[in-house]
Amino acid sequence: MSEHPSYKQNSLESLVNKETILAIQNLSFAYALNPNSKVIEDFSCEVHAGQISLLLGSTGSGKSTILSLIKPEIAPQGRQDGSIIVCGQDVSTMTQTQSVDAIAFVPQVTSRALVCETPLKELVFGLENSGISEKEMRRHIFETVSFFGMESLLHKRNYELSGGEQQLVALAAALVMRPKLLLLDEPTSQLDPFAQKNFIAHLERVARELNVAVLVATHDVAVFAHLADTCFCLDGEKPNALQVDSSSRQAVCPSSSTLSSDSTCADNSPVVEFSAVTFAYPQSDQLVFNKCSLEISRREIRAFVGGNGSGKSTLLKLAAGVLRPRRGYVYNQLQQSQGYIPQDPELLFTCQSVGEELAHWQQSGTYSDQDIQSLLEASGLLARTTYQKLMSSHPYDLSGGQQQLIALIKVLLTKARLLILDEPTKGLDALTKEAVINLLSRAQAEGATILVATHDMQLISRIADNVSLVFDGQISLTGPTSEFFENSWVWSAE
Numbered sequence: 001m002s003e004h005p006s007y008k009q010n011s012l013e014s015l016v017n018k019e020t021i022l023a024i025q026n027l028s029f030a031y032a033l034n035p036n037s038k039v040i041e042d043f044s045c046e047v048h049a050g051q052i053s054l055l056l057g058s059t060g061s062g063k064s065t066i067l068s069l070i071k072p073e074i075a076p077q078g079r080q081d082g083s084i085i086v087c088g089q090d091v092s093t094m095t096q097t098q099s100v101d102a103i104a105f106v107p108q109v110t111s112r113a114l115v116c117e118t119p120l121k122e123l124v125f126g127l128e129n130s131g132i133s134e135k136e137m138r139r140h141i142f143e144t145v146s147f148f149g150m151e152s153l154l155h156k157r158n159y160e161l162s163g164g165e166q167q168l169v170a171l172a173a174a175l176v177m178r179p180k181l182l183l184l185d186e187p188t189s190q191l192d193p194f195a196q197k198n199f200i201a202h203l204e205r206v207a208r209e210l211n212v213a214v215l216v217a218t219h220d221v222a223v224f225a226h227l228a229d230t231c232f233c234l235d236g237e238k239p240n241a242l243q244v245d246s247s248s249r250q251a252v253c254p255s256s257s258t259l260s261s262d263s264t265c266a267d268n269s270p271v272v273e274f275s276a277v278t279f280a281y282p283q284s285d286q287l288v289f290n291k292c293s294l295e296i297s298r299r300e301i302r303a304f305v306g307g308n309g310s311g312k313s314t315l316l317k318l319a320a321g322v323l324r325p326r327r328g329y330v331y332n333q334l335q336q337s338q339g340y341i342p343q344d345p346e347l348l349f350t351c352q353s354v355g356e357e358l359a360h361w362q363q364s365g366t367y368s369d370q371d372i373q374s375l376l377e378a379s380g381l382l383a384r385t386t387y388q389k390l391m392s393s394h395p396y397d398l399s400g401g402q403q404q405l406i407a408l409i410k411v412l413l414t415k416a417r418l419l420i421l422d423e424p425t426k427g428l429d430a431l432t433k434e435a436v437i438n439l440l441s442r443a444q445a446e447g448a449t450i451l452v453a454t455h456d457m458q459l460i461s462r463i464a465d466n467v468s469l470v471f472d473g474q475i476s477l478t479g480p481t482s483e484f485f486e487n488s489w490v491w492s493a494e
Helices: 011-016 063-070 094-102 118-131 134-148 162-177 193-209 248-252 314-321 354-359 370-380 387-392 399-410 430-445 457-463 481-486
Strands: 022-031 038-048 052-056 078-086 104-108 183-185 215-216 229-234 270-279 289-297 302-303 329-332 338-341 420-424 449-453 464-469 474-480
Touching: 011 449, 038 052, 038 063, 038 078, 038 229, 052 063, 052 193, 063 078, 063 104, 063 183, 063 215, 094 104, 094 118, 104 162, 118 134, 118 162, 118 270, 118 314, 134 193, 162 193, 193 215, 270 314, 270 420, 289 314, 289 329, 289 449, 289 474, 302 314, 302 457, 314 329, 314 338, 314 420, 314 449, 329 354, 338 399, 354 387, 354 399, 354 449, 370 387, 370 399, 370 430, 370 481, 387 464, 399 430, 420 430, 430 449, 449 457, 457 481, 464 481
Parallel strands: 052 215, 052 229, 104 183, 183 215, 302 449, 302 464, 338 420, 420 449
Antiparallel strands: 022 038, 022 078, 270 289, 270 329, 464 474
16 A cells, blocks of 8 residues: 555645544454455545545455445454554444444445435435434435535435436435545446546545545546545555656557557447337336337447436446337347346345355356356456456455456456446456456457447447447437547547
């Protein structure tokens, strides 16, 4: 672990007079299923009131685990050494009430944080369980809603909200309890660039105006670079992406392996087609798509972009046959040989170990144990652990980024002709993202057609042949990737 000492010129001076809210000393941890394999070793940090700190590290370095250990109610089972002190109290001695009062946590997958029907009920939920008076409860809700300017969202259904709106509701529901410490796990990984900026602006106000200590586990260093006061790196190296320059971008997107839009294969016969597709979710009169049409060519990589709530994920589900249109039709020539990975990869996991997951479809006879090991090596998952340890791990004990990779490998092993991927690089560090890019490029070279819904412009610039913009229930435009970026006012490939 190392602290970046010059992240802000005045960071050391500003720390002097700030109350220490979180102090971690010599923290080590190993999961119960692998007691001899430490995922965290000798980690220390301090987080101060009114400041934003970043927790950085490669995929699987233990960022999410540290956040979970700080919050006693969700702390994983295993062997822990060292101490975690919040507001002067060891978290191991905290009651649930004390933890709720002091610590707020927003998980990586926002849908897991939202448990009620509407945003208003989300705000009420935690307060009701805390036992405060109705008068005080109303005051808490009024002040929180006013602070975030979210009056218009209160009575909407949570499933009707965009990704950015859901993230805002999750943040508000955490802060309505008036905690001293706010923990965020990859809070911008599922947000479009505009929603990211809005969320960051809210987060800065939370720290500066409400004097909340904020600890963010993230790979999106550039997003937070302008407002973070300190950062802590689990890999033992200074995060060179803190200064967003050409060298840091190069690490994410090396030009030597860039694929141009000219790489589209010669066989352009349509394999997926939407014809005048109209769709709305049950119990909703709001159309997600209205007479939407598109064609996907064989061996094409098509990227779908659009704001949160535009319908990208819904489009992928329609293509995969998970959802059915109200009117029109979806033709999928490759449906019998497709692999679909949703935003939450845990939905694909049904076994008790990674080894069982990856062998789950092996009975089809299309791949061998050597194929499994080869893809694990290509993904970089074996760089930090042994093959045996990884294969014996429970999928739920892996980091979000590792789960994403295992889900992708599980699908790639089947040699599916159609890959349907929803935000495949969310929660991944630069090196792991590079591995995903290489794996997808290889899959295309071997004949796969790939549909990707993503906010990751670097991913699009590297692998996509064409880009479609999803807006207002339609495919508003489709064109070669190079033209998409050349003609865009707001999106950049860098």
